[in-house]
Amino acid sequence: MAKLVFGMNQSLDGYVDHLEMQTGPTLFRHWTEHVRDLTGSVYGRGMYELMRYWDEEHPEWSAEQHEFAAAWRRQPKWVVSRSLKSVGPNATLVRDDIGAVIRDLKARLAGEIAVSGPVLARSLIDLDLIDEYRLYFHPVVLGRGKPFFVGPRPPLRLVSTDHVSEDVIRLTYVPA
Numbered sequence: 001m002a003k004l005v006f007g008m009n010q011s012l013d014g015y016v017d018h019l020e021m022q023t024g025p026t027l028f029r030h031w032t033e034h035v036r037d038l039t040g041s042v043y044g045r046g047m048y049e050l051m052r053y054w055d056e057e058h059p060e061w062s063a064e065q066h067e068f069a070a071a072w073r074r075q076p077k078w079v080v081s082r083s084l085k086s087v088g089p090n091a092t093l094v095r096d097d098i099g100a101v102i103r104d105l106k107a108r109l110a111g112e113i114a115v116s117g118p119v120l121a122r123s124l125i126d127l128d129l130i131d132e133y134r135l136y137f138h139p140v141v142l143g144r145g146k147p148f149f150v151g152p153r154p155p156l157r158l159v160s161t162d163h164v165s166e167d168v169i170r171l172t173y174v175p176a
Contacts, residue, residue: 002039002106004124006115007134008148009168015145016118018050021138026165028064036071039109042102042124044117045081048091051116055088078105080120099127122150130154133173136164 009021023031035041043051054072061069077091080098087093094101102124105113115121115130124130133156135148156173164170 002109002111002113003131004042004102004106004113004115004129005132005134006121006124006130007132007136007170008116008118009136009138010148011140011142011145012137013141013143014148015142016148017142017145020142020145021140024165024167025064027136027168028068030164032064032068032071034114035068035075037112038075039111039113040076040078040105041114041116042078042080042094042105042120044120045079045084046119047117048077048079048081048084048087052088080123098123099129102127102129118146118148118150125151125154128175131174132159135171135173137169137171139167 008016009018009023010016011021051072054069057069058065073090075090077087078094078101079087079091080094082095084093106129115124121130155176157176158171159174160170160172162170162172
């Protein structure tokens with residue numbers, strides 16, 4: 001049975017903004033290894049559109065960026081959206097009954113399935129489908145933006161803390 005994991009970079013005050021928080025080399029390597037080890041990812045529309053950047057080759061990329069792109073392209077993706085008409089390579093569009101689709105994925109697959117996008121995560125929290133939360137705290141205070149937790153926070157129990165890079169701490173929680 002697969003485990004559904006919601007994890008994202010965020011500010012100390014709990015906001016998600018990829019333009020405000022830069023990923024250094026150690027954290028970038030961490031994300032590459034993480035993506036390489038995933039069974040797949042479930043994306044909300046906004047996060048998927050942001051990540052589609054990795055579908056195209058860019059000659060200015062470093063070897064590390066090419067490695068991340070290759071890992072990202074290999075993994076299956078499920079994109080939850082009612083507004084998108086199509087999705088890119090190795091992706092499946094999910095328009096209806098997200099609960100049934102995710103329950104089926106969890107039952108059929110093994111390993112970790114990443115959840116990307118706070119709004120999508122909120123829907124999956126409401127359906128009691130998230131098995132683990134990974135909060136990557138950056139030493140930045142934004143004071144605005146999209147919160148990691150959209151809506152009421154679920155009751156959680158801390159299971160581990162990790163120093164992931166020079167200045168990023170990961171807190172891992174499971175539902176309480």
